[in-house]
Amino acid sequence: MIALLWRDLRLAMRAGGGFGLGLAFFLLIAVLVPLGVGPEMSVLGRIAPGILWVGALLACLLSLDRIFALDMEDGSLDLLATAPIPLEGVVAVKALAHWLVTGLPLTLISPLLGILLNLSWAGQGWLLLSLLLGTPALSVIGAFGAALTVGLKRGGLLLSLLVLPLYVPTLIFGAEAVERGVRGADALTPLILLAGITAGSAALLPFAAAAAIRVNMR
């Protein structure tokens, strides 16, 4: 399993692996929104939690179809399915690898982009924490969506449509936590719910995703 994780990370880092894609997209959103909305600091500060969370979510979405589609194309997925690792473990490891190359860098860079959007200092910590707790759910749910659409050529559109509704709770609680943090209200409740979504999806969805892959390999 460690070998699979290393391989996926190595593939993402090498040329054409798409490591910087989500990060660049996130950066673009944070740079472009102030230009589009206008320079009023109060407006920017108010919409910053939502914008940053939507940006993180879309940046995650961007690289989802690579999770299994590339392995399906070159036959690796068939070989992994006959390997000693259970397919559920393959899904979990690949979701983890996806998080390590998209969710984690997004989380780490987010305070910097928070400054660009005039997010208050009180909100910065909550933003970091909420993204840290919430982005793993985005990767796991995304892996499930990618597993459902793995047999389809250019399944990207269907994948987005399938996954977006599943992302909504994460988005709502994530943005809500930051927004409450900015206002100085109690942000713990949405954070706990966010952590609950992550824990629940990480526990259940690898099984669902593995089942979907088995159906798609027929």
Place this chain on the structure above:
Amino acid sequence: MSDHAPLAVRDLACMRGGVAVLERVSFALAPGQALILRGPNGIGKTTLLRTIAGLQPPLAGEVSHPAESLAYAGHADGLKGVLTVAENLGFWAAIHGLGDIEPALQAMNLVPLRDRAAMHLSAGQKRRLGLARLLVTGRPIWLLDEPTVSLDTASVQLFAAVVRGHLVKGGSTIIATHIDLGLPEARVLDLAPFKAAQPLTGAFSGEGGFL
């Protein structure tokens, strides 16, 4: 060597795209034996191999073999272009819990290419790397689907020698191929008589349409 067959296929029927292609396929494969599948295009050689490998469920019948004894090699080699030959092979060795890739590199004549990225290999070299993967799985039963595609004559001989070495060590193999591999000891199974009588309709036909 035990008289108990490690791989037994009984009354197997398999389907492709919701249509039954083969039925009543039965055979057993003992250690040290090779079985060559023959039959016209579309008869279901690939489907049969995938069903035996457990990649798709059988329509009827059963396949029995010891757990984790099968190594499947399909039309695609499962290579990553940006990884080198040694990295590709090392990954599969690690997945199967084996560390040493040198014997496999030597057996398939890949030592001079070990640090070359897989995307810069020729089709035949990629195939050799894909077949070298079988040696690092440590699995006794090889399921090979057209293993000699894009191999030159010398490489085919090299591969036949590898297969013979595998058989001598008590391994066994099922090979779907059209060419003469130079394995006179191998049994040949012609799949044409097992062609499914009529296309399946009804309960299973909707399965292919799922998603």
